[in-house]
Amino acid sequence: MRIRVVNPNTTASMTRSIGVAATAVAGPGTVVEAVNPTMGPASIESHYEEALAVPGLLEQIALGEQDGVDAYVVACFGDPGLDAARELAAGPVIGIAEAGFHAAAMLGRRFGVVTTLARTTGRAHELAERYGFAPLVTEIRACEVAVLELDDPASGARALVIEECRAVIAGGADAVVLGCAGMADFCAEVSRAIGAPVVDGVAAATVLAESLVRLGLATGKHGEYATPPTKAMSGLLAGFERRPVAGATVGAGA
Amino acid sequence: MRIRVVNPNTTASMTRSIGVAATAVAGPGTVVEAVNPTMGPASIESHYEEALAVPGLLEQIALGEQDGVDAYVVACFGDPGLDAARELAAGPVIGIAEAGFHAAAMLGRRFGVVTTLARTTGRAHELAERYGFAPLVTEIRACEVAVLELDDPASGARALVIEECRAVIAGGADAVVLGCAGMADFCAEVSRAIGAPVVDGVAAATVLAESLVRLGLATGKHGEYATPPTKAMSGLLAGFERRPVAGATVGAGA
Amino acid sequence: MRIRVVNPNTTASMTRSIGVAATAVAGPGTVVEAVNPTMGPASIESHYEEALAVPGLLEQIALGEQDGVDAYVVACFGDPGLDAARELAAGPVIGIAEAGFHAAAMLGRRFGVVTTLARTTGRAHELAERYGFAPLVTEIRACEVAVLELDDPASGARALVIEECRAVIAGGADAVVLGCAGMADFCAEVSRAIGAPVVDGVAAATVLAESLVRLGLATGKHGEYATPPTKAMSGLLAGFERRPVAGATVGAGA
Amino acid sequence: MRIRVVNPNTTASMTRSIGVAATAVAGPGTVVEAVNPTMGPASIESHYEEALAVPGLLEQIALGEQDGVDAYVVACFGDPGLDAARELAAGPVIGIAEAGFHAAAMLGRRFGVVTTLARTTGRAHELAERYGFAPLVTEIRACEVAVLELDDPASGARALVIEECRAVIAGGADAVVLGCAGMADFCAEVSRAIGAPVVDGVAAATVLAESLVRLGLATGKHGEYATPPTKAMSGLLAGFERRPVAGATVGAGA
Amino acid sequence: MRIRVVNPNTTASMTRSIGVAATAVAGPGTVVEAVNPTMGPASIESHYEEALAVPGLLEQIALGEQDGVDAYVVACFGDPGLDAARELAAGPVIGIAEAGFHAAAMLGRRFGVVTTLARTTGRAHELAERYGFAPLVTEIRACEVAVLELDDPASGARALVIEECRAVIAGGADAVVLGCAGMADFCAEVSRAIGAPVVDGVAAATVLAESLVRLGLATGKHGEYATPPTKAMSGLLAGFERRPVAGATVGAGA
């Protein structure tokens, strides 16, 4: 089984970390391929950046379809382009916010989220509502460290994340979801520190994608998520009508 | 006051019709500018197309900011890129689904929607939920005519839309919202035919955008919708880090 | 276009302030007429007073229909008698809580409300639920100044309202709605003080009523909001069966 | 224990029927007093009529307080003036829609409602939402017989109500609530005919009001429902500032 | 009329207290019988204990059916086995959480709950959601005193309950529900201390059960709550297929 984990930003070091986190939980016989787009923003912390990350993400999905990939993970906590990716892919596509919420929901009655910048919490609330989990979410807290500073020891991110996760548990949650793919390698340490379950969306999405493939399940294709019609595309995106863009190459983190 | 109405697809004839509908309701002294992107899909009937329409839409918003535009309308019923556009623009930005829902909500207790293809109804339900109107929506019906065929007499679109709108009213709604910018010029005829209020989102968004400008109101900028940071953009979208893309020109429908 | 703004209480000085606020935002060519009933309470701060304000309000709507008014604003934040007024009027009728919520909803993801006495917050929550906006409301705070003391400098109302609005923004809202028609003239000052959008319902309702008239839209009349049947009325309200009461005169604030 | 059942319309024959229904279920030692206002509409089938019924209803509550009444029933399915009545009364006040919903909710998982005219169903839905029961309501159906024709054998109301109640049960409800005080005397017959529990709100409200008195419970008076302040009232309602109006007499149905 | 109040735990002293509370509010002519199972846990403070209390509770319901009981109260705030009991009994069955919520809902707009251990609050939230009252619940607080220590003066339970109830009212609730059958005898004292309505579920359920019997209402039996089929039962529960178990005797608290 081949699972392609797409980091929708263009930062290769982050793609590599994501690949490590996904590979660590994949089952025997599952090949994890971590990639990132060749176009778009270096990190995603606004609606603007999220929107501009999507074409490159979709290019990666289209390339994956050419390559016979079995399932995809969209490794940004805003789950950018998830609906569009589901239209393109034959197999399942899982977002890491979606996966983190699903996993946490099975660990008790309610869970909270700790994310990077406060400006991203609106999107996280919106996704919780979309997937049905809003009544199960106790709160969504921000540690106010930017995505690309999470792995800079000077940012103090680990300590801040631990502090916010502890507050989530004190507030009545049974589990915590980490709200950024860049926090994947904090997960075990944070869980040990707070003595409660902590979910990394990248790892969760990887095993959930595997699970759906194992079950023989994929996106329903008879309605909203049917393959989109081939349609004229203009300008910079002209190549996108043919899905995927000819000559595109898998990103640096692959 | 200058209001820029952005048709997020690249079909200039549709941009012109949208411009006519918006101009017809704008107040004295308000200049309506209808534009479309130079990049992206010819029409939007899938999540994939919607995602690819957004960069071109955002380019138009950025150009509008250079030009001192007072407010924007996003003239596609999926309200694509609305959150990102709100981050970019200093003035208000209104989507036509959003506007149609708001106007219809003030005409009674509940309303229904008639849209183009059934595959787009999921997105319409999601938007109704996002804006809070889901409990007021009786149903969302599709006439199964594609966007670019709406103005082809051979499609029989007008008769089909009238039929579906009549069904919405029979089902208990006080008003109907037309679910596509391409239906803007049907609105008065449909309303006469069914004897009930029918809302065109393009016209509604135009007057609501004017209203907010008149009230001196614009998107709150101290949190989620603050201007996004300047950030490296790669590949095809490299120019987007500078917002707007140098040399971009306002689309054909302007 | 003629818009009649009905202050449902009988305090003429407040009617005049409301008229000023509405006139300030009305478009060119729109005539704003501020009126108040000849019967009922001097101000509305309880369910009892709200209920007793409604007959006089409805009398004003009935008089407006005789006079060919195009649209109405109900200028009390409890939106008293709104459904009944919609039955009587041919044109649109907008409540100021309704209008304030609609305007604020287009300025970001969520908004809060600052009102007068805490005892009125239950009604405000109920209206937010009714119109669909409850999931968008972060909180409803009271400054504990009575309606008729708002314009008494000794009450310190402006400073208190600024303080509560600041707390609303600090709590995560993108905008604030002022929860009393008597706060209409605070709006610009409060917004400047807190650096975030502040919505006055009187002004918002005025431009929204204008907007609906410009769109050719009015309350759907084929169901719940059809004109009520003529029916025997007894006692003090005997005249109300003929709508409007013969000899009634437009209130002092007109 | 004295329970005053207030029919908010002025039709004395209906007040008498309501009194019979309430008396039939009251416990030993409980005195039921059925009254109606001296002012307002002959029946309530619109928001306009409901609004005009409220002053007379509140006058009856105020008179009841002078007379030492222990609890009140508001015997119209729109629960008109309920919040205001709770402000005036020291003891509990129960609406018959409220009571019917409460009783039906204890008889299974979900219930439906059968009411008079379709134009009143919007209000019934609104009340179900207000009290929390909306998720338990399967549907609200109308038999399209006017209130004052319910007891006219020529209207065929009984057969129509039975037919609609049967449809409610077939649709998955465990019980049915009759949506008009004028249906009180149909209740047992309808229940026998359909073989399922049928709730009359008048009877239900009577026993629930008794129950609260027996429990020593009444409306919480430290917040929203505190006694309203004495305030100037003008015009036709001038007497209402003193609650109750001097010289008012208990209505014909008492 | 005979109402059997079933304490689902096996602590006879608690059964006696519950019987006293129920008897105190029952109407003249109503016989209250307080019983407890012969099997199961001594008190219920976990999902595990609640699950193990249910067979014994159902045995008591089955015995009651043999004895011609008219209605039942399930006297534990988790409302254990309520759906199953409704299948077995011909008459109404009311849980004390259910009853407490219903009574409190009629005393204002919103209410809060004060319960024993924090670990039980999840279940209380779930029940509020199930019955529809979740939007009316302000908060559910715990005093962290175990059920069987409530009547031990050394536990300081009364003072703690008063403190938590006061906090509920300060938080905006109109009334408080006591979240444990073991608090039944605190109710009047707590209410006096905080000056607001306080609801004991045992008393409330008793009068509500009486009310339904008086109305001639019982669980709808044509669907989900039809009598379950006779079915083979194995092992320790072998006797339960015959409902009730032969030779079972009414518990010690009867």
Next chain:
Amino acid sequence: MRIRVVNPNTTASMTRSIGVAATAVAGPGTVVEAVNPTMGPASIESHYEEALAVPGLLEQIALGEQDGVDAYVVACFGDPGLDAARELAAGPVIGIAEAGFHAAAMLGRRFGVVTTLARTTGRAHELAERYGFAPLVTEIRACEVAVLELDDPASGARALVIEECRAVIAGGADAVVLGCAGMADFCAEVSRAIGAPVVDGVAAATVLAESLVRLGLATGKHGEYATPPTKAMSGLLAGFERRPVAGATVGAGA
């Protein structure tokens, strides 16, 4: 990794089928153990039977804890005893309704359910609400075949289930969940017949339980789901205080 799949009824042939379905999807190295209780009902089609199945289910969980089981599946679509099982087990516990809903939610926007008897649909709706999925559920349909007749060719169950699943897809769902562990072996055939994703909860729960173990996640144990205190148990359940019952043996299907 050892996953114990507990069929909560006592029918060994059904336990064997469930074991086959679970084993078919388990990963390499995972041992699936299918067991059933030694006490309780032969099948579960009512709240009464569900309640009586729980003690035997909990005994199996307790035995599993002695045996070092890593995770559990509760293989009945009512998810009986799930909260109690989570208190007892150190590792994750997944119900098959829960698992089916989670899997289906990742296959599109909305899904429907096809179950056995209509009397069980109330519980299924309640679970969908509890887990957050209610807004995603289009409908829950029954084929009206009893659990133990599903594998009797004379019941025509397969054809009926296919027909109901087709109706679910026609109604707008992207996927269907089969609402009974006894339908596990229909899943592939039904999916082929209707051309849309069909989820068997037994298989889904097995891979989700594996997933959580692989992620190192288990139920949060610091609050509601902490191990329950040891407490006196009386009568037939006397042994349950020591968890597990001494001398209990794993059921016939193991």
